[in-house]
Amino acid sequence: MSDTALPALPSPAPxxxxxxxxxxxxxxxxxxxxxxxxxxxxxxxxxxATFVLQYxxxxxxxxxxxGYAGYVNFGAAAFFAAGAYTTVAMGKxxxxxxxxxxxxxxxxxxxxGFGTGILTLRLRGAYFAIATLCLxxxxxxxxxNWDYVGGSRGAYVLRPREVPWPFDGYSGLLCTVMVAMAAxxxxxxxxxxxxxxxxGLTALRDDEAAAEAAGVPTLKLKLIxxxxxxxxxxxxxxxxxxxxxxxxxxxxxxxAYAVNAIAMPLIGGMGTWSGPLIGAVLxxxxxxxxxxxISSAAxxxxxxxxxVGFVCLAPHGIVGLFRGRx
Amino acid sequence: MDPDLxxxxxGIVSGLLLGGLYAAAAAGLSVSFGMLxxxxxxxxxxxxxxxxxxxxxxxxxxxxxxxxxLLLTPAFWALGAAIYVVxxxxxxxxxxxxxxxxAFFFGIMFIIEVALVMTVGPDQHFAxxxxxxxxxxxGEIDLPLRMLVPAALAFAxxxxxxxxLRRTFTGRAIAAVAQDRDALRLLAIDPVRIKxxxxxxxxxxxALAGGAxxxxxxxxxxxxxxxxxxxxxxxxMGGLSSLGGCVLAALAFGVVENVTASxxxxxxxxxxxxxxxxxVLAFRPQGLFGRAA
Numbered sequence: 170m171s172d173t174a175l176p177a178l179p180s181p182a183p184x185x186x187x188x189x190x191x192x193x194x195x196x197x198x199x200x201x202x203x204x205x206x207x208x209x210x211x212x213x214x215x216x217x218a219t220f221v222l223q224y225x226x227x228x229x230x231x232x233x234x235x236g237y238a239g240y241v242n243f244g245a246a247a248f249f250a251a252g253a254y255t256t257v258a259m260g261k262x263x264x265x266x267x268x269x270x271x272x273x274x275x276x277x278x279x280x281x282g283f284g285t286g287i288l289t290l291r292l293r294g295a296y297f298a299i300a301t302l303c304l305x306x307x308x309x310x311x312x313x314n315w316d317y318v319g320g321s322r323g324a325y326v327l328r329p330r331e332v333p334w335p336f337d338g339y340s341g342l343l344c345t346v347m348v349a350m351a352a353x354x355x356x357x358x359x360x361x362x363x364x365x366x367x368x369g370l371t372a373l374r375d376d377e378a379a380a381e382a383a384g385v386p387t388l389k390l391k392l393i394x395x396x397x398x399x400x401x402x403x404x405x406x407x408x409x410x411x412x413x414x415x416x417x418x419x420x421x422x423x424x425a426y427a428v429n430a431i432a433m434p435l436i437g438g439m440g441t442w443s444g445p446l447i448g449a450v451l452x453x454x455x456x457x458x459x460x461x462x463i464s465s466a467a468x469x470x471x472x473x474x475x476x477v478g479f480v481c482l483a484p485h486g487i488v489g490l491f492r493g494r495x
Numbered sequence: 496m497d498p499d500l501x502x503x504x505x506g507i508v509s510g511l512l513l514g515g516l517y518a519a520a521a522a523g524l525s526v527s528f529g530m531l532x533x534x535x536x537x538x539x540x541x542x543x544x545x546x547x548x549x550x551x552x553x554x555x556x557x558x559x560x561x562x563x564x565l566l567l568t569p570a571f572w573a574l575g576a577a578i579y580v581v582x583x584x585x586x587x588x589x590x591x592x593x594x595x596x597x598a599f600f601f602g603i604m605f606i607i608e609v610a611l612v613m614t615v616g617p618d619q620h621f622a623x624x625x626x627x628x629x630x631x632x633x634g635e636i637d638l639p640l641r642m643l644v645p646a647a648l649a650f651a652x653x654x655x656x657x658x659x660l661r662r663t664f665t666g667r668a669i670a671a672v673a674q675d676r677d678a679l680r681l682l683a684i685d686p687v688r689i690k691x692x693x694x695x696x697x698x699x700x701x702a703l704a705g706g707a708x709x710x711x712x713x714x715x716x717x718x719x720x721x722x723x724x725x726x727x728x729x730x731x732m733g734g735l736s737s738l739g740g741c742v743l744a745a746l747a748f749g750v751v752e753n754v755t756a757s758x759x760x761x762x763x764x765x766x767x768x769x770x771x772x773x774x775v776l777a778f779r780p781q782g783l784f785g786r787a788a
Binding site for chain 1: 534536581585589594595597598599602603605606608609610612613717720721723724727728731762763765766769772773776777
């Protein structure tokens with residue numbers, strides 16, 4: 170267990186970027202990305218970018234629990250779909266637009282994460298993994314049987330016609346929102362990694378009993394991590410209904426989200442804020458390219474093979490390869 | 496007889512038969528997850544792989560599906576042994592089982608499913624045994640042979656496995672490796688060899704369960720998903736490494752699911768079953784039939 174993920178390097182103080190400056194740099198990079206996409210202005214460009222960006226949020230969120238604390242969540246799709254269906258239900262019931270829906274989705278996801286954590290986090294890691302898998306099935310059953318959000322037939326969500334000034338279309342708006350969420354999630358992830366919370370999570374990942382004995386409030390930290398991670402995953406899913414104008418349970422709860430959420434941090438390097446970012450950009454772009462050029466079944470195959478290959482041969486991911494060489 | 500009572504009785508009886516299928520699926524996992532501590536998430540995927548192979552072979556030869564699954568067991572045993580060798584080499588030896596090992600089996604599951612979709616297609620496949628349309632009747636209670644024969648095969652296989660684990664030297668060594676692998680080394684038994692053998696057995700059980708599954712219902716490449724939760728639920732409720740507990744839990748699980756399906760509609764049955772598992776995990780993690788650690 171000791172070397173399952175990279176230790177958070179206590180880098181020398183002068184070289185370390187403070188939280189404030191990291192947030193500012195992230196905001197600037199986010200703005201640049203948004204402007205570049207606006208300059209490109211193509212509908213497919215927006216779609217592909219939104220696809221990659223939503224995976225950055227999902228992978229980063231998974232990493233907060235899976236990478237820092239070492240608890241594997243197989244139910245990423247459940248949280249993601251919870252976010253998507255919050256948008257559907259709230260949009261239908263209260264007529265809310267996207268941004269309040271994202272906030273509500275984050276609340277729902279956080280509560281869901283907290284609940285799952287309460288039920289299972291006292292147990293060994295494998296039980297938590299299995300419980301999250303079950304959560305996925307239970308939620309899917311509930312949604313399939315819930316006629317208000319379309320049941321198994323799925324639900325249509327109409328994009329608003331009017332788009333505020335700086336955007337050239339609703340896809341552009343969605344994409345910009347996603348850029349903001351991706352930037353925020355990376356910054357949150359780094360802030361957590363470098364804070365006391367991150368240190369505590371790393372300690373309990375390496376040896377839970379020792380951490381507890383040393384005075385780390387393990388259960389509390391794990392619950393905080395599960396809630397934050399769940400909230401971010403649900404927020405990532407909230408724009409999904411607008412992206413395709415249609416959601417149905419089988420795609421929203423699709424295995425692709427769960428497997429990608431695990432594969433991306435593993436490939437990039439777990440336990441660091443940069444790992445999921447690298448993994449998500451690489452793997453999601455690869456999948457977009459494969460979907461366009463080969464077929465959508467092939468792109469899932471690529472994810473599976475890359476995941477197993479990396480887990481076997483480079484267990485610390487791409488970040489680990491570079492650190493090992495130094 | 497009161498129609499509601501008849502419905503309930505039929506629900507219970509076919510739930511027991513369904514439980515036989517679940518027991519077959521879970522017995523293999525009880526060996527790998529319960530005894531060897533290998534969290535094989537891909538177990539149901541191996542089962543579905545066997546189901547689809549049986550369906551293809553049945554279409555080609557017309558032999559009995561259960562016989563075909565029995566013929567597949569040596570190949571699946573070898574497959575399981577090979578996968579354990581890889582797992583041991585990359586993860587167990589390094590002590591990395593926890594996260595990387597889980598992700599490894601998750602990836603294997605995904606690869607099997609996508610490979611099946613790409614080769615046999617996403618549609619449902621089935622295999623009709625010669626007795627598939629015969630139903631025995633005991634008063635108001637139906638006993639469809641389509642359910643009864645696979646359940647009987649499942650119980651026979653589990654019985655044989657239990658005898659093997661209790662009576663033979665190798666079987667006892669498997670039970671011992673679960674308790675203390677270092678003590679096994681002192682007896683000059685190689686724990687890795689024993690675990691390889693046992694993991695092969697667990698995958699061979701998955702092949703039998705797959706044969707039983709395809710007789711009971713049509714199977715597509717993704718049918719394994721619903722079984723992941725079911726088999727883990729059964730194994731955990733059964734108290735991990737006890738085959739007897741596993742059978743009892745499987746029967747209970749089958750009855751709960753089936754009675755729910757007959758009274759509230761089949762789309763609700765997974766939620767009830769998984770709800771049970773979540774409750775068991777929360778309040779009695781050592782299983783309904785296990786002893787407190």
